[in-house]
Amino acid sequence: MEFLPNFLQRITALMKILFFSAKPYDRTFFEQHNERYGFELEFLETHLGPHIVEAVQDQIAVCVFVNDKVNAEVIAVLAEKGVKIIALRCAGFNNVDLEAAREKGMRICRVPEYSPQAVAEHTVAMLLTLNRKTHKAYNRVREQNFALNGLMGFNLYGKTVGVIGTGKIGAAFCKIMKGFGCKVIAYDIAANAVLQANGIAYHDLETVLGSSDIISLHCPLNEHTHHMINAQTLQKMKKGVMLINTSRGGLINTPDVIDALKNKHVGYFGIDVYEQEEKLFFKDLSESIIEDDTIQRLMSFPNVLVTAHQGFFTEEALSEIAQVTLSSIDALAKGAEPDNKSVILV
Template sequence: MLPMKILFFSAKPYDKQFFNVYNEPYGFEIEYLETHLGPHIVNAVDGQEAVCVFVNDKVNAEIISVLASKGVKIIALRCAGFNNVDLEAARAHGIRVCRVPEYSPEAVAEHTVAMLLTLVRKTHKAYNRVREQNFSLNGLLGFNLHGKTIGVVGTGKIGGAFCRIMKGFGCRVLAYDLFPNTDLQAAGIEYQSLEAVLSTADVVSLHCPLNPATHYLINENTLAMMKPGVTLINTSRGGLINTAHAIDALKSKHLANLAIDVYEQEEKLFFKDLSENIIEDDTIQRLMSFPNVLVTAHQAFFTEEALTEIAQVTLQNVDRLRRGEEPAQGGSLV
């Protein structure tokens, strides 16, 4: 069997580092492109039977049609979310689609906790102060997490890991999910309606997928359900939050703190060094102007353990599909 050629999009140095190591047993011919997949670059596909894409690559019907015409048989997502792929178009063109359904739920859950602690204890501000020899505590007053009520929307692998961590902090954990997890219930997680979770929680953390039903799940109506002074965290997908409505809630002080590792227009910003550029996105600039907003650039997944799992599972998925076998771990989408 001749080596399969795979073209990677949105590839960064760390992708090359991990995929090159774990490709040795397979011997795939891998080419890496730093640009995201879209109409501007799709014609760069030339002789590859597989493309490997990430969260901000656009794999719509138009792109899939071009990929099919160029002989692509496999679209491999090196992530769990697949809201950026038109699965029906892929099915119509006979292209298989696979993903990494779980790589390290703890990586994202722990980053969520890190963001939460940073906001409520203002450690990022303390760090900058001390570096300037300012040892004053004024303005750094925080609050305990112990005894607080944490609302978790979505209790899949990541949401479940976050629930368990927060129980360890001594919090009451309320959860909303269409399919309650009996193991979490046995661990003391209380499932309630979405409205009950939002209206009761001191901290709301989002861990659900982005789909038509969850798009702008957090909007002016659901924000109004929340307690004044609530803290909101999103490490799932940017489109879960209507950013304009969140800004209004921040301005009115109804929303006391906001932490986001994802942003609905992130494909124009994240994973790039724009330190020498003028950012034209006024919305993200407005968000970052708030002292009670913390933004990280889709970093929650970024651990050695997660990148190892992503590389291993992605390559295994492609290998199994080219052999006519199904990917393991529920990795097949089409």
């Protein structure tokens, strides 16, 4: 009866997975963790979309990232080519047409949590950089300019920090800001009892927006949260507020924020995500002319900090992403259910 595990192992070894939007670091971590599974891995740097879907050949699974377009058109071709599993190596799945996948009998899995601390810590790094202007100080000192004019910040201690969305990442961020001596308040559709026990007070969205010196977004992107930060909600915020988004770009109506920056209602703005980022992020465009006037306008403000979706980018997070993704594909391919809560579509 020992033939069955060996048979399944041989089946797994023959399985092919095609990766889209793959970078060298993806290859490094997935190949390292694939030693346990023996899949045949192929990596493409291009993103998945109608233009490239014909590249899929004999793969049982495709692995995609945040800017891959997995719409009905793409899913139809994937299904025709025999793909059974769409694996997202990220937490969000707003770029997948779940209903189209359901109709084709596909299984969808993701990485529900890889390292909440990675994104939470990057949020704090952006907050501190915007406040204490360490990026500007670094450049000044390298030019032998040791003047302090224009580098003044404010104490975090005693400030009110509003957290919108208190899932794993939002909760980790709350705990860090409590450590700075901040008053932390939150908004979510469901309160976190552990956070409440640690002094995090939940309020309605309007109260959080109007009471906070610093606002940080940590909620998923869906039909309810799309452009939740807009001209109307911005007006409810304190003048001079610091606004940070390390969640999804579509949470923010960027032109409205630009207007609020111009009239100085928003005092600081930090984003690690951008609504049109698929045309920009994860690419070296240093020799290119960027035609996106919105991002160019944003980057012209001295009180704006943009990072290119690097909040997740730690060794621990990339290792967890590779392990969870491969184990989920392995389980689904064998007709089992992953034990890591990664399955979206049954």
